[in-house]
Amino acid sequence: MLPEDTLLVAREHDRHVLRRATANGDLERVRRGAYRPVGPEQNRHAAARRLATDRLRAVHRQLRARHVFSHESAALLWGAPLWRLPQRVHVLVPSSPSSRAAADIVRRRGVPDEHVVLRALPVTTLRRTVVDCALTLHPLDALVVADWALGRGMDRAAALDLWARPRRRNGTARARWVLEHADAGAESPWETWVRYLALRAGLPRPRTQLPVEVDGRRYRVDLGWAEEKVLVEFDGRVKDVDGSFGAGYDADHARFEDKVREDAITARLGVRPLRFTAKDGPDPAAATAALLRAFRPAVRGSLRVNPLLPLPGASF
Known part of the structure; x- marks a missing residue:
């Protein structure tokens, strides 16, 4: 059996052998004239x-x-x-x-x-x-x-x-x-997506990984405007899968801790974080509108869409 990272170039091998191995399901085509062993199943993005x-x-x-x-x-x-x-x-x-x-x-x-x-x-x-x-x-x-x-x-x-x-x-x-x-505080492309929508809409630049102190504990929010009491979190599906962050990761316990954290932040600041998920991705205009509703009318009335920035396209 060939190692998983093997790459076979047609000009260096018998083309009939390559075609036969491809037809048998042992090889798959990478591009014209290049083949690799069929690898183990992976999630869609990793594949x-x-x-x-x-x-x-x-x-x-x-x-x-x-x-x-x-x-x-x-x-x-x-x-x-x-x-x-x-x-x-x-x-x-x-x-x-x-x-x-x-x-x-x-x-x-x-x-x-x-x-x-x-x-x-x-x-x-x-x-x-x-x-x-x-x-x-x-x-x-x-x-x-x-x-x-x-x-x-x-x-x-x-x-x-x-x-x-x-x-x-x-x-x-x-x-x-x-x-x-660009902001080094963005921890995922989806956090960047939310921030891009905000900046495109004309909102002030948010602070990423906004710290919130509650009873001696320091929490972080994905991004926020502390002076406007607007906080935003992106919820990735990976958080809901056991083992996503190592063998000991317990999704149920993580959800409980997240609820405790959110309740503490809400009690401290008087506002519950606005949450987005990948399901909001196909309609960035609606996601932008939901974000803007969290701001005071005076803020919303002063905003102008940045003409340099088109609405996002679909993600992978």
């Missing part, structure tokens, strides 16, 4: 990330020209959470792409001298990856990456310096907004 990563490995084996993985492909290799997984592989190459290039590869001209090697693959630096994503992705997608990168130690000033260097000017205003509003 999709694995497939997207294996596509990058396949392209690296198949491309003969010098290349560096970039944009959302680089973010994937860095381990960043992504609002939507890339459907195509993004690379930087030394020369202009041919009109006969594969449809599942996005080639951009320009291989940077400064890059790193991750998982044996050449990848743009974290700072360059974040700036490239900010310039080309939907601002929510880019903000998810930038939030994560700040939490991993990326220097915001250095990223803004790279952004300011001469380059094509399309998307630069949105990119600067992403870099300036």
